[in-house]
Amino acid sequence: MSTFSKIFAALCLSTFVLLASSNLAFAAGTAVNTSITNTATLAYDVNGIVQASITSPAATFLVDRIINLAVAEANGAPSIVAPGQAVAVTTFTVTNTGNDTQDFNLATANLPSGTLIFNNLPPSSDSFDATGCAAFAESGANAGYQAAEDLATFIDELAPDLTKTVYVVCNIPPAQAINTVAVVSLTATALIGGTAGTKGALLTNDTVTPNSPGIDIVFADPTLAPNANGTIPAQTGGDAAATARDAYRVVTVATNITKSATCSPAPADCNEAKTGTVISYQLLITVTGSGFADGLVITDPLPANLTYANGLIVPPSALSSDFGATTPNTLTVNFGNVAAPANLTIQFKATIN
């Protein structure tokens, strides 16, 4: 057989094999139960006469089920909360890095006092416990934790390579001191999948004996060293479970408003309140403490017998401002979320009727 015809024969066979075994490959590993087949081809001569090339029958095996997962803290920073806050949320992700669809149990825990986290964002040491913590899987309806939607307490039927967002929701004790930290953890454990809407039972790690009947279940989650910012603790591998940590940091923000007025044509006119006097009002809003004053909206009703005059001045950071549009005869300025500390000044004018 010429080299060319040998190569041609081999080409035909290998092309056939490639077509016949084009299974989908997953980054998480070849899908469970995939059949992997191998066929060799032999070409040879006898007495210089080319013989028909022969193929070996297939050597075939099936791919076992590996169980693997990754749990991570979502945003690299503690959740900023207020004393007494209910529905304080930390966000995690759970990724199925195994090769089959699984359910995942979700469990939360408070870490002991002194547990370090987010070393780059002091204070970073656990000093109190959040209460009533529970974990909920994102329903997919609306992003972010929605108490009315995200009710599932386990992850149902997560396919290989897919990631699910999980919220740990706690309460912060009333009168909790400023700058105290609570470290919480989320542990996800792979469960038997296959039945939508039903939480599967625990998996059993089969001893890896290739000749045992049925597909083996192999716990392949790795042993992990703690990461730099403390969101991944040290953990043993091969237990079908993975853990990540997040934290709450308590801040308080105080807002204060002072109002002053000057009158024209002369400051003394303020005392006499004559018709036609123009009053210039100034509102000074101070935001002190640490954290954010969320949804800061300033409203100021105009006293009777005054008419709003042109000359409204608000800081550029204001999201919107109007006089009388939101509420009749009332100044409304919306600042949105204001980082403390901040000083905000609003000026407007009114004329005495």
Added chain:
Amino acid sequence: MKSPAIQLSKLINLSFAALLASTISFSAYAAGVEFSNKAEVDVTTIKDGKKETKRVAAKKVAPDGEVIYTTTFKNTIDKPISNIMITNPVPANMLYSADSATGANTVITYSVDGGKTYDAPEKLTVAGKDGKRRPAQAADFTDIRWIYKGDLATGKSSDVGFKAKVK
């Protein structure tokens, strides 16, 4: 020489007999060459505090598990056979393990194009993500070819093999 029809029926009958004889290690016979191909795994167990590694037939393998493929050929006719060439594709969902191909008295070359062309590893290139050619790596190999040097005498057998990991 027998007619092709007789040869074919003999091949089918013998292959069927081989199938009955073993579900793990198959053999094919054609005009006097015995040809088999097997997939095996090394299993390590700890017995009396000592590690024992056994090579057993691969029936099920987890991702990242390494499989040892061994192809055996034997001359069962009364004349030497020559120009022996064995080709074996790296199966889909598997990655060839670097430097694992073996074969006594053979020249081993590799393909990165599904068996269209073969060459020595250092001469093979594949298209990189940037569109430029880059040197091929073990994971790029799609097929392996062994060319046996010289004749294989009557009654003699030899084997070639390689290792690959499940993706």
